Amino acid sequence: MVEIEEVKEVDKLKPCxxxxxxxxxxxxxxxxxxxxxxxxxxxxxxxNMIRITLARVKGRPAAVSFDLLYKxxxxxxxxxxxRQYKGYLPNxxxxxxxxxxxxxxGFELYDFGxxx
Numbered sequence: 001m002v003e004i005e006e007v008k009e010v011d012k013l014k015p016c017x018x019x020x021x022x023x024x025x026x027x028x029x030x031x032x033x034x035x036x037x038x039x040x041x042x043x044x045x046x047x048n049m050i051r052i053t054l055a056r057v058k059g060r061p062a063a064v065s066f067d068l069l070y071k072x073x074x075x076x077x078x079x080x081x082x083r084q085y086k087g088y089l090p091n092x093x094x095x096x097x098x099x100x101x102x103x104x105x106g107f108e109l110y111d112f113g114x115x116x
């Protein structure tokens with residue numbers, strides 16, 4: 001079973017970043033330093049301009065999405081997934097949760113940021 005949670009506590013940020021780190025390492029793409037994500041959390045979360053969503057499988061982090069919120073648009077910013085849980089479809093369920101949340105909260109557009 002996949003559990004989805006919105007990350008609102010700073011101590012839960014590091015496991016989210018670790019998922020990003022392993023995903024970007026596997027893709028051989030550079031990733032910004034943890035300080036960017038911590039600062040975004042500290043500055044943007046109180047303004048409701050970021051949403052960090054974590055999917056867990058058996059209590060372990062399986063997928064994460066960092067989304068920027070501006071006006072009526074949700075912008076996919078960074079995402080990561082642990083491939084060992086791919087059979088549970090955590091990334092797909094996470095995306096569905098983000099879309100559902102967006103509809104329930106007045107957002108009209110989800111911008112994948114060029115992701116394919």
